[in-house]
Every structure is written in structure tokens, then in C-alpha cells.
Amino acid sequence: MVAIIGFALGVSQAALALLLAPGLVGLVRWLKARLQNRRGAPVWQPYWELAKLFRKEVVVSSNASWVFRAAPFIVFASTVAVALLVPILLVPLPFDGVGDLLVVVYLLLLGTFFLSLAGLDPGSAFGGMGASRAMTVAALAEPTVALAIFALALSAGSTNLGQIVARTMSGPAAVSPGHLLAFLALFIVTLAETGRLPIDNPATHLELTMIHEAMVLEYSGRYLALIEWAASLKLLIFFSLLSNLFVPWGVAAGLTAGALTLAVASLLVKLVILAAVVAVLETRIAKLRLFRVPELLSVSFVLALLAVTSSFLLR
Amino acid sequence: MRSLFALMLAGYALGAAAAVLRPGGRGGRGLVAAGAVLGGAAGLALALQVLLTGTPFVLEAPAVLSIADGLLFRIDRLGALFLGLVGFLAVPCGLYGAAYSEGYEGRASLRLLGALLNLFLLTMSLVPCAGNVLTFLFMWEGMSLTSYFLVLTETDEPETVLAGGWYLAMTHAGLALALAAFLLMATSSASTTFGDLRAAAPALSPSARNAVFLLALLGFGSKAGIMPLHVWLPRAHPAAPSHVSALMSGVMIKMGVYGLLRVGLDLLGGGPTWWGALLIGLGALSAVIGVLYALMEHDLKRLLAYHSVENIGIIFIGIGAGLMFQSFGLPALATLGMVAGLYHTINHACFKGLLFLGAGSVAHALGTRNMEEMGGLIKRMPRTALFFLVGACAISALPPLNGFASEWLVFQALLGGSAIPQPEVAVVMPLAVAMLALASGLAAACFVKAFGITFLAIPRSARAEQAHEAPRSMQAGMAMLAMACVALGLLPFAVVPILGSTLAGLGRVTPAAIELTRSLPLQVPGASGQMSPPLLALGLVVLLALLPLGLRLLGAERRGRVGDTWGCGRIGQTPRMEYTATAFAEPLRRVFAELYRPTRDLSIDFHPASKYFVQSIAYRSEIHPWIERLLYNWPLRGIRRAAVWVRRLQAGSLHLYLFYLTVAFLVLLTMARWWR
Numbered sequence: 006m007v008a009i010i011g012f013a014l015g016v017s018q019a020a021l022a023l024l025l026a027p028g029l030v031g032l033v034r035w036l037k038a039r040l041q042n043r044r045g046a047p048v049w050q051p052y053w054e055l056a057k058l059f060r061k062e063v064v065v066s067s068n069a070s071w072v073f074r075a076a077p078f079i080v081f082a083s084t085v086a087v088a089l090l091v092p093i094l095l096v097p098l099p100f101d102g103v104g105d106l107l108v109v110v111y112l113l114l115l116g117t118f119f120l121s122l123a124g125l126d127p128g129s130a131f132g133g134m135g136a137s138r139a140m141t142v143a144a145l146a147e148p149t150v151a152l153a154i155f156a157l158a159l160s161a162g163s164t165n166l167g168q169i170v171a172r173t174m175s176g177p178a179a180v181s182p183g184h185l186l187a188f189l190a191l192f193i194v195t196l197a198e199t200g201r202l203p204i205d206n207p208a209t210h211l212e213l214t215m216i217h218e219a220m221v222l223e224y225s226g227r228y229l230a231l232i233e234w235a236a237s238l239k240l241l242i243f244f245s246l247l248s249n250l251f252v253p254w255g256v257a258a259g260l261t262a263g264a265l266t267l268a269v270a271s272l273l274v275k276l277v278i279l280a281a282v283v284a285v286l287e288t289r290i291a292k293l294r295l296f297r298v299p300e301l302l303s304v305s306f307v308l309a310l311l312a313v314t315s316s317f318l319l320r
Numbered sequence: 321m322r323s324l325f326a327l328m329l330a331g332y333a334l335g336a337a338a339a340v341l342r343p344g345g346r347g348g349r350g351l352v353a354a355g356a357v358l359g360g361a362a363g364l365a366l367a368l369q370v371l372l373t374g375t376p377f378v379l380e381a382p383a384v385l386s387i388a389d390g391l392l393f394r395i396d397r398l399g400a401l402f403l404g405l406v407g408f409l410a411v412p413c414g415l416y417g418a419a420y421s422e423g424y425e426g427r428a429s430l431r432l433l434g435a436l437l438n439l440f441l442l443t444m445s446l447v448p449c450a451g452n453v454l455t456f457l458f459m460w461e462g463m464s465l466t467s468y469f470l471v472l473t474e475t476d477e478p479e480t481v482l483a484g485g486w487y488l489a490m491t492h493a494g495l496a497l498a499l500a501a502f503l504l505m506a507t508s509s510a511s512t513t514f515g516d517l518r519a520a521a522p523a524l525s526p527s528a529r530n531a532v533f534l535l536a537l538l539g540f541g542s543k544a545g546i547m548p549l550h551v552w553l554p555r556a557h558p559a560a561p562s563h564v565s566a567l568m569s570g571v572m573i574k575m576g577v578y579g580l581l582r583v584g585l586d587l588l589g590g591g592p593t594w595w596g597a598l599l600i601g602l603g604a605l606s607a608v609i610g611v612l613y614a615l616m617e618h619d620l621k622r623l624l625a626y627h628s629v630e631n632i633g634i635i636f637i638g639i640g641a642g643l644m645f646q647s648f649g650l651p652a653l654a655t656l657g658m659v660a661g662l663y664h665t666i667n668h669a670c671f672k673g674l675l676f677l678g679a680g681s682v683a684h685a686l687g688t689r690n691m692e693e694m695g696g697l698i699k700r701m702p703r704t705a706l707f708f709l710v711g712a713c714a715i716s717a718l719p720p721l722n723g724f725a726s727e728w729l730v731f732q733a734l735l736g737g738s739a740i741p742q743p744e745v746a747v748v749m750p751l752a753v754a755m756l757a758l759a760s761g762l763a764a765a766c767f768v769k770a771f772g773i774t775f776l777a778i779p780r781s782a783r784a785e786q787a788h789e790a791p792r793s794m795q796a797g798m799a800m801l802a803m804a805c806v807a808l809g810l811l812p813f814a815v816v817p818i819l820g821s822t823l824a825g826l827g828r829v830t831p832a833a834i835e836l837t838r839s840l841p842l843q844v845p846g847a848s849g850q851m852s853p854p855l856l857a858l859g860l861v862v863l864l865a866l867l868p869l870g871l872r873l874l875g876a877e878r879r880g881r882v883g884d885t886w887g888c889g890r891i892g893q894t895p896r897m898e899y900t901a902t903a904f905a906e907p908l909r910r911v912f913a914e915l916y917r918p919t920r921d922l923s924i925d926f927h928p929a930s931k932y933f934v935q936s937i938a939y940r941s942e943i944h945p946w947i948e949r950l951l952y953n954w955p956l957r958g959i960r961r962a963a964v965w966v967r968r969l970q971a972g973s974l975h976l977y978l979f980y981l982t983v984a985f986l987v988l989l990t991m992a993r994w995w996r
Binding site for chain 1: 695696698699709713716717718719724728731732734735738743746747749750751753754755756757758760761762764765767768769771772773775776777778849850851852855856859860863864867868871874875876877879880881882883884885886887893895897898899903904905906907908910911
């Protein structure tokens with residue numbers, strides 16, 4: 006019985022994330038528009054876009070193979086699988102034994118891998134360009150992610166997400182300078198992995214600047230809808246990792262109605278704060294040239310390295 | 321066990337004999353393959369029996385070469401693991417070779433190819449079976465020589481001969497160093513059996529132990545292809561026939577790992593912390609630099625060869641972490657590190673074997689290894705493409721395949737370093753974690769390139785357009801390895817305890833600590849991480865199955881049509897508009913320009929009337945590994961100078977040679993007399 010409840014909770018948590026995700030993207034866009042003195046589309050605009058895309062027919066290039074058709078499904082499934090593994094509302098996580106933080110990182114890499122292959126598949130230069138850049142950024146972000154995991158695992162004694170959250174929740178002593186540095190490092194990685202400014206511009210359609218948009222240029226209809234939905238879910242996953250791994254207060258530890266309400270409320274507050282931060286950042290800074298991106302990523306790498314060594318020494 | 325051992329020898333002997341007596345033709349090639357498959361299967365069965373029962377198999381022939389203690393075979397669990405690995409890869413590679421070697425009919429000697437292949441497998445199987453120094457070195461040399469001649473199969477290409485030269489020089493330098501390590505150990509030992517060496521090892525002085533370890537590291541490291549001793553690997557592996565490349569990359573370089581484990585862990589019983597740290601450092605360096613050079617390669621097989629350097633690096637990181645933990649007296653973590661290294665050894669054998677066989681099918685169909693001439697092969701060779709994709713995902717450490725399972729274990733072992741309160745560990749472990757992560761991210765980028773450019777989009781040449789699917793037996797070989805990649809990825813909880821048991825009684829690893837979890841979620845002692853590949857795979861499959869259903873429920877449009885790739889309004893798309901392998905790797909080439917130091921050569925021809933009209937542009941860019949030049953140029957110069965000097969001895973006169981012979985013989989006799 007307990008197992009069934011846990012299963013249901015895990016699934017409904019992921020379902021909630023899936024439902025909230027397009028709204029989060031809409032929120033960032035709306036906040037950005039407001040900051041730029043534009044009226045902006047309503048927050049729920051991405052939902053209409055998804056609905057419209059689902060109703061449109063798919064056009065597939067004659068050069069493309071089954072990889073192109075399978076990639077949207079693999080990307081979506083792997084992202085949803087990640088959503089099942091990360092702490093969004095409550096701990097202990099029902100699927101904690103299935104995968105830890107390393108599994109999360111490599112599942113996301115699985116999606117990027119197939120999306121890049123799909124970018125190459127139709128044989129256009131745009132797709133190849135996007136695939137090449139996306140894999141470059143993903144590869145260079147990887148060491149930072151691993152070190153941030155190391156820093157978290159050092160203080161929690163485990164790479165399992167539930168345990169990390171539980172450890173940080175157990176007291177303010179668990180928050181250290183290492184935590185702060187790891188947070189900053191992971192924040193930069195979040196910008197890189199989710200294709201936000203200054204690494205990638207989600208609003209651009211200029212071939213010289215785009216990464217994600219170039220890679221998915223050939224997609225249309227339900228395939229594009231799946232990819233866009235997965236991308237927004239990825240943003241939500243990174244945001245909830247940032248908030249719940251480092252600032253877990255509010256995450257429900259028990260199954261009472263009050264705790265769950267508090268968890269939902271605190272999740273929404275954290276998402277809004279992070280969305281506001283990203284919106285302000287995207288208004289204030291310009292996109293980096295592609296060959297300046299490694300510099301930013303090495304900054305995040307150094308931050309993560311300092312996080313680990315300080316966690317080591319301050320234990 | 322005795323009969324299985326005999327069957328293994330008989331199988332390989334049969335294959336070799338068949339090749340000599342009846343080379344070529346469908347039947348002849350089939351017999352050669354049958355010998356390899358039979359020998360491999362028998363070896364695998366023998367290895368499994370030793371692994372599962374734990375009773376070592378011993379066979380003595382003291383009368384053979386009795387002056388050096390005779391031949392002695394003793395298969396313990398560690399040896400059985402590597403023997404099993406040879407057998408495990410011999411079966412698919414043998415099958416694959418049956419059809420693949422058809423391409424050599426009339427081009428190369430099939431008699432030599434078949435006989436050498438079986439002898440190579442035979443001697444390689446016997447390396448981990450050796451119970452004394454003579455047997456070990458004898459088999460080691462047999463393995464090296466047969467593989468050298470196999471590399472030379474395509475002698476019509478000058479590059480091959482050069483590659484063979486590099487290989488021969490490096491492997492013999494390695495042999496000399498390994499021999500020195502054994503001799504140093506044997507000085508205080510009663511005999512040269514491994515048992516006596518092990519008993520005598522504690523009596524060695526610390527500096528002698530360090531010397532033995534360093535000699536073994538250099539000697540076996542050159543076979544394993546660890547940086548900077550890897551120079552022969554990207555040259556020799558692509559030159560060999562593809563099933564031989566698969567065996568060389570999949571198992572032969574692992575014999576270097578075996579040698580290092582046998583000497584460093586078993587005979588010496590582990591050592592000070594810096595041994596492990598050195599292995600981790602070399603491993604991390606190999607992993608990152610190996611994959612960085614792989615990214616710049618457009619020769620499909622050479623790209624794979626550089627990835628072998630990367631993966632050997634990952635294996636060394638695991639084993640190094642194990643040795644390091646052992647020196648701190650942490651048996652559980654030491655076991656974890658070693659098991660991670662051994663697991664990656666097996667996994668790498670599977671996916672690298674698979675990828676080499678896949679690359680071989682492509683080369684077989686196209687007659688080129690240059691990726692820039694490929695493309696669109698997924699439609700012409702759908703099965704090969706699928707198998708190659710499985711291998712590419714596995715080597716990129718994507719869950720739930722086997723590469724991920726072992727890299728996860730290596731990560732967990734390194735994270736376990738937090739148990740050691742030492743500042744130097746606080747520096748080494750995080751850097752190793754970062755390098756490992758960078759290597760795996762870059763490997764994923766590299767295999768997007770390798771698979772995407774080779775198999776996807778439009779064919780870039782007429783040869784790629786007319787490509788054909790590989791014959792059945794080649795497909796069968798690849799299918800076996802692809803299934804192994806999936807199985808090893810899903811069943812780590814079944815494999816890990818067996819790997820743990822191979823370490824029982826080696827070094828100071830106590831058997832009690834080897835009880836790694838046998839439950840479904842992989843849980844590791846010391847470093848508490850948890851994951852369950854079967855459940856993960858199940859989850860992904862369920863989600864993938866539910867998705868189309870969900871789409872139907874959402875009322876998504878199901879129609880679709882096929883159109884042209886969008887070309888900015890231009891009609892008609894040619895392969896020249898596609899992204900190339902060079903272009904794909906360009907961002908990373910710029911990021912790591914300091915390491916690559918590419919040479920560029922740009923010449924533009926302007927129209928005589930105006931310099932705004934360009935008539936032609938020639939662009940050439942090449943990357944020469946400058947580290948190799950730095951390290952190998954001065955010894956090569958020295959050798960060349962010495963060779964000029966030695967040449968004076970060669971006067972061409974028979975009398976002079978007779979004189980040399982007599983003098984050498986007399987000197988040897990006097991020396992032997994003295995030694996007594």
C-alpha cells in the first residue's frame with residue numbers, strides 16, 4: 006500500500022512539473038517583456054502554442070531517417086524520467102533508489118545526444134551547426150556539473166537527491182561557503198544547459214547566434230511540441246534542483262495536507278524568484294560570442310572546484 | 321577443466337591448421353572462423369567455471385624449457401576474468417572475420433591471416449593463464465608478434481608498414497621493461513613462479529618495490545596505450561583488419577591492465593599512496609587528451625583507436641583509486657575502485673569491439689575510412705547503423721547502457737575519496753572527477769559526430785551512395801556484442817559481485833569487504849550512492865510506450881508529409897551543403913587551440929583584374945600531436961645516430977661475422993661461468 010502511494014506521489018509530482026513547465030517559460034517571457042517596457046504575451050501563451058503545434062501536421066525532410074522521428078520521443082521520455090527522479094515537492098523521494106544525481110545528469114545528456122543527432126539528420130547546415138554547438142556547450146558544462154555534485158555529495162555523504170535534500174533540511178549548519186559556491190556554479194550551468202542568455206538566445210532566429218533553435222529548425226507539428234515541452238520541463242527541473250538542493254525549506258517531509266500545500270506554495274515562490282532573476286539577467290546582459298562561452302563555463306568550473314575544496318577543508 | 325583447456329587449444333590449433341591447409345574460399349574461411357569460435361567458447365566456459373567455483377586450474381609442463389622453470393599454467397579468478405574476456409570477444413570477431421576476410425582474397429595472404437588470427441587468440445588466451453615468468457613472457461611475446469604481423473596484413477599501403485614499425489618498437493620496449501621488473505623481483509625469490517615471487521615480495525626494499533612498480537607501469541602501460549606511451553595505438557589499430565582491430569582494442573590492450581594488476585596488486589600487494597595517485601593522474605590525462613584527439617580525427621577507425629586511449633584512462637582512474645584507498649586501509653572503497661576499473665574493462669571490450677566491427681563493415685562497403693566521404697548510410701546499412709548506434713551510446717556513457725554503469729561506479733569510487741582526511745586527496749579526487757566528466761561529455765560530442773556524419777543525412781560521395789549492407793555473419797558478430805552492451809548495462813548487480821570475487825586474496829583486499837550488494841539497486845559501501853539500471857530502463861521503456869498513447873488522448877494530429885529540407889528558399893540540396901566532420905569539431909578545436917596547435921595554410925587566387933574577385937581558395941589545416949614530437953623526437957634522433965654508428969659493424973664480410981659469432985659466444989660462456 007505504501008509502495009502504491011509512493012508511486013502515485015512520484016508520478017503526480019512529475020505530472021505537476023510537466024503541467025507547470027510551459028507556464029514557467031511563459032512567466033520568464035512575460036517578465037522580460039515587462040522589464041523591456043513591452044506589454045508581452047500572457048503567461049499562458051506557451052500552452053496555446055503547444056496546443057496549436059499538436060494540431061498541426063508534421064513535415065519531415067526526405068533525407069531524414071528514423072533517428073529524426075525517434076528523437077523527440079527519446080528527448081521527452083528522458084526528461085520526464087528525470088522529473089520523476091528530482092525532488093520537486095517532497096522527500097523522501099519514491100524513486101530515490103532508481104537514480105541519483107549522476108543518473109539525472111546523464112539522462113539529460115541522453116536527450117541532448119539524440120537531439121543533436123536529429124539536428125544532423127536532415128542534412129542542413131543549420132542543424133549541423135546547432136548540433137555541434139549544443140554538444141560543445143554540453144561537454145564543457147559537464148565537469149562543472151560533476152564537481153557541483155561532488156560538493157553536494159561531500160556534505161550530504163551521498164549522491165542521492167533525497168538524502169542531499171534531507172541533509173540540508175536538517176539544519177542551518179549544513180549550509181556552508183561550499184554550498185554557496187556550488188550554487189553559483191550550478192546556476193551558470195543552468196543557463197548553459199537550458200539555452201538561456203548569455204549562452205544561447207531562446208528568442209533568436211538568426212543563424213549565427215542560435216544553438217537550440219538551429220538544432221530543432223527542421224522540426225514541426227507534434228514533434229516540435231514534444232521538444233519544446235521537454236525543453237521547458239528541463240528549465241523547471243534545473244530551477245527546482247537549484248532551489249530544492251540548496252534551499253530546501255518548504256519541501257514536504259510528510260504526507261499531511263498542510264505540508265503539501267506549503268510545499269506547492271514554496272515551490273511556486275521559488276520558481277517565480279528564479280524566473281525573475283533569469284528575466285533580469287536576460288534584460289541586462291547581451292549574448293556572448295560563441296567562443297567566449299568557454300570562458301564563462303571555466304568561471305563556473307573554478308567556482309565548483311573551490312566549492313569542493315572548501316567543503317573538503319571545512320568539514 | 322582439463323578437457324576445456326584442451327578444447328580451447330584444439331580449437332585455435334584447428335583454426336590455424338585449417339588456414340594453412342586450405343586458405344581462402346568460403347569453406348576455408350569458415351573453418352578458420354569455426355576454430356576461433358570453438359577456441360573462444362571453450363576459453364570462456366573454462367573462465368566461467370573458474371570464476372564461479374573459485375578453484376584455480378593448474379597445469380604443469382616442467383620438462384619444456386626446464387632451465388627457466390618450465391611452462392606453468394595457473395588460472396586463478398583474476399586470470400580467468402581476462403581469459404574469459406578473450407574468449408568472449410573471439411566468438412563474434414571470429415564469426416565476423418569469416419565474411420570480412422573475403423575482401424582480402426587475392427589482396428593479402430589468407431593463409432597467414434587465418435593462421436595468425438588463431439595463434440594470436442591462442443597466445444593472448446594463455447597470457448592470463450601463465451603461472452610463472454617464463455610462460456608469461458613467452459605468451460606475451462607470441463601475442464605481440466602475431467598481432468604485429470596481423471597489423472601488416474595490408475602491406476600494400478606504406479602507412480601500414482610505418483604503423484607496424486611503431487608498434488613493434490613500442491611493444492618490445494615494453495617487453496624489456498616488464499622483463500626487468502620480473503628480474504628485479506626474482507633476485508630474492510626461490511623460483512620464478514608467481515607464487516614464489518609473491519612470497520618474496522615483502523622482503524624487497526621499498527625502493528626496489530617502487531622500481532618494480534614503475535618498470536611494470538611503463539612496460540605494461542605501453543601495451544595498454546596509456547598517455548604518453550600510446551603513440552603506436554592510433555597508428556597500428558586502424559591499419560589492422562577490422563576484426564583484428566576489435567580484438568586488439570577490445571582485449572589485447574587490456575592485457576596491459578592485467579599485467580599491471582598482476583604485478584602491482586597481486587605480486588607486490590599494493591604500495592604507497594603515490595602509486596594510486598600516479599595511476600589516477602595518468603588515467604585522467606589519457607582520458608581527456610585521448611578524446612580530444614579523437615574529436616579531430618576523420619578516419620573512423622583512428623577515431624576509435626584514440627577512444628581506446630580515453631577508455632584505458634578511465635580504467636586506470638578506477639584502478640588507481642582502488643590502489644590509493646588500499647594504501648589508506650579502506651578495503652571496501654579499494655574494492656569499489658578496482659571493480660569499477662574491471663567493469664569498465666569488460667564494458668570497453670564490448671562496445672569498442674562492436675564499434676570497430678561496425679567501422680569495419682562501413683569500410684568494407686565503401687572502401688574508405690574517411691568520414692567526410694560517408695553519410696546517409698543508415699538507409700543503406702540499417703542494421704550496421706543500429707548496432708553502431710548502440711555502441712556509440714554505450715561509449716558515451718548514456719544510461720541505461722553498460723558504459724554508464726561502469727562510469728557511475730568510477731565516479732562513486734572517486735566520490736568515496738571524501739573518506740580520506742588528507743589535503744592532497746582533496747586536490748586529486750575532485751580534479752579526477754572533473755577530468756572524467758569532461759572526457760565523458762567530449763566522448764558524447766565525438767560520437768554524435770562519428771554516428772551523425774557517417775550514418776545520417778545525405779551521402780557525401782558516390783561510394784557512400786552505392787554502399788551495401790554487411791553480410792549475415794558480420795551482422796551476427798555485431799549483434800552479439802550489441803546485446804552484450806545492453807545486458808551488461810542492465811545487470812550490474814549480477815556482474816559486480818563476480819568482479820569483486822576476482823580480487824579475493826589479492827594484495828591486502830580482505831575477502832570480507834568484497835560483499836558488494838546483490839540487490840537490484842546498485843548500492844556501494846563507503847560511498848553511498850544508489851541506482852538501478854533495470855528499473856531505469858523499465859521506466860524509459862514505459863514512458864516511451866505511453867507517449868504515443870498520450871498523444872492520441874491529447875488529440876494530436878497524426879498525419880505527416882515528407883518534404884525537402886529547408887534551404888532558405890533555395891531549391892535542391894547537395895551534399896556539399898551539409899555540415900562536415902571538420903566543421904562539427906571546429907568549436908572544440910578553437911576552445912582547445914592551445915593543445916592542438918593546428919597548422920593552417922590558406923592560399924587565395926585573386927582575379928588579375930580585381931582583388932575583389934576570388935578565383936580559387938585552397939585551405940589546409942592539420943593537427944600534429946606536438947606532445948608526441950616533444951617526447952619521441954629526441955630518443956628517435958639518438959637511436960638513428962646509434963644506428964649509423966652500429967652500421968659500421970656491418971662490413972658484409974662472412975669472415976668478420978664468424979669472428980663476431982665466436983667472440984660473442986666466448987663472452988657469454990665466460991659470463992655464465994662467472995655468474996655461478
